[in-house]
Amino acid sequence: MGRVAYVNGRYVPHDHAQVHIEDRGYQFADGVYEVVPVVDGVLVDEEPHLDRLGYSLGELRIAWPVRRQVLRLILREMMARNGLERGIIYFQVTRGVAPRDHKFPAKAKSSLVITTKRLKPPSAAILENGVAVSSQPDIRWERCDIKSLSLLPNILAKQAAHEAGAFEAWLVDEAGAVTEGSSTNAWIVTHSGEIVTYPKGQGILGGITRQSLLQLAATRNLRLVERSFTLDEAKAAAEAFLTSSSAFVLPVTRIDGEVVGGGKPGPVTRQLREIYVANVDAQIRAAK
Template structure:
């Protein structure tokens, strides 16, 4: 049985509870982060901690612990759960208060929850060899997608639609351009140029995205941060997604049409190799 962290306590998962008045439950008034673990070490933890603080600041929400304390909690959960490969999920809510659309009093104590998820195939996912099949759906989310909130119902609906249509995931489209995947950033490669949407309020500022683009530029690959259309994607040589839980994963078809050869390409494979090598060196 897993050990989880709830508001200062390490508890067996069946004893972990939060209030029915918690605003994360009532309003999705909460933010989260997911940090990967490889070889028992945290991947890109400083980036996740910084983005967490940004999300909290944007929502005028107090941080329940310092970055140093947060790192200690992550490491303790890795030890207690003997986690070598997987994920650590973290969620901060505005805390428990009587149901009211207005924020509760500033002294309301935030809720902090963390738990582990073992993923033995995290690095060697079969999807790396086969590639992902993607379908497109309208982007009907709220406007502040740069804040990593727990408002994930529409992405969940998107994943279910993708499955119903025989695909692995969905890319969301707004005003004719791809924003991102349901839980990942989206990319295409054309004539050696990597194209992905620029940062803004329309997409999540992915931690893996930031690292992969930096490594690509260091490897003398050309990168363009701009919107791209579904039509551009369909004529691309390669396509891929990035996220903390999938790293760099190829996309081989969109809406039933093959991308390039219809098989994972060499550029994406190289990007994944570079990313994993560098992240292992920097793991803490």
């Protein structure tokens, strides 16, 4: 069976899925999205993702395309139709179709598109050796807390990192602080044992994996600090890692070609990944 997409109330072959040329997501990037990981056929951290979707929609004054409970049912139907056991489910909501005009249309109906993608977990080599990141200037708009479709600065940063042979870009603001990655959140572990990540606010997207990891680490009395840190501090840190919905917790062992923490994943990073994976396993058991 081929891949299936959902477009505004219809399940259609993925290759035939399409939206109107005047959908404001296409014309203006006037919309938001979410990506939810799926492990063993279970949506991981589903409710926090839906909460964030609601927040993003509210900030842009876009109406929910369907009721939250209906969306939950559609997500499960999409997983079933695509036989998705491990991967991600992507859904985006735009302000809808209207003649091209910058101001909000008076009567547009929100558009909903959903797709799925199979993904393999990070390889044993990546978990054993870590990944490299490349620093890039943070040129994004000032409402990074909204999970907007407008991702061109992120794309440019990710491409620059790829061309530099790195797995991810870490974005550095005008004050010299590492804000986050182009599609991940950035963390360091200091030599005194503090686990540090940039504070939640309009300067970063509040990652759901980031949020969950903060909560899980707090229950184990680990030393968590939400503050800014510089690129130099990151390079001199005892450990560094990144978090995302698709990769969970990944060690960072090189920044701009410089070795971090001896070039191997450190004990705190390993512990945090174990904690998060155990949380995912608990969600799977609870759902089955």
